[in-house]
Amino acid sequence: MSDLIDEEGRVDKAEVGRRVKSAIAVVVALVVLVGGGWFTAKQGYQAYLDFRQKSDYIGEGKDDTSVIIPSGASISQMATILADRDIVKTATAFREAAAKEPKATSIQPGTYRMKTQNPAARAVAILIDPANKVVKRVTVREGLRVTAVVPILAKGTGLTEDSFTAALKDPGSLGLPEYAKNNPEGMLFPDTYEIGDNPEAGAILKQMTKRYSEVAAQINLEARAKTLGLTSYQVIIVASIIEAEVSRDEDRPKVARAIYNRLASQPPMNLQLDTTVNYALNRSGHSNLRDGDTQLDNPYNTYRFPGLPPGPIANPGRKSIEAALAPAEGPWKFWVAVNLDTGETKFGETLDDHNKNVKEYQDWCRANPGKCSS
16 A cells, blocks of 8 residues: 555545655755756856956957057057057057067057957957058049138048138148149149048148149159140149039040140130139139129139139049040030030030030020029
């Protein structure tokens, strides 16, 4: 008979109760034993991690951050900066990791995307990879005047417009070519520029004039200008006019030829360009001349004064400079954009040709009110 059944065949409730209590006690004991073991294991693992990370972190970093490596910083200085920011555990760990990486000596100054609590070797690997560098860029497009370049540079760099204006008032510090005669117009080469940390207005402008000089050397500006009977500066003046007059690449060499044909015409023919007059009047965009504008007493008024204007009217890009150096062959002396949306430009040899093209432009303006400013 089961010891849970009494002599009369009934369930011995007292015995059942005792056995249930015993079972519960066993379960509780097991829970305590297992829980205590888990706690002990967890504490042991944490102690292991603390030991491993006593001088260097492990893993792949924690929170996103960024750090600035100053210009001229040594490995030791970098180590201190990173340790102070909790990007690495200790400066010593970074120095030791850098000593094992030959490329560490090529770490460039700048701002880098990183995480906090990196292993030192990982921090070194991040800093030697240019892809992790935060690069600020500003793009200056072709055909802008200096006055239009200034706000673009200010917005792109975070500096004030006044800082650039002040720097432009000291043209001798900008690295301009001697033939520019301290006039930065035409010399701020349109391009995309990388802006470093703590930028200075003068340094950025000098970077642009340096780029101009580099391009001038690449295309052999001086020698090629001489073959046309022109100076380097005269070529840039022509290129600036091309940039202001047309937008399609195929039209640039034809405008260059038309300009040279006018300059060489007999009897002499003034250039008669709205763009140069508008430059003198500080008007931007495609502005038609108004009554009296052609009588303006200003050397940029090419209706009144013969030859090229005294300086560029914009900062030309490479394509316009190349067009000024390699004009197309043709008899044209006149041109006009007949569609301001597409930039379609028509060329003429005679005044009658030009008048027909001007009428086409005027018809387009009437069909597109508001697009032809006056």
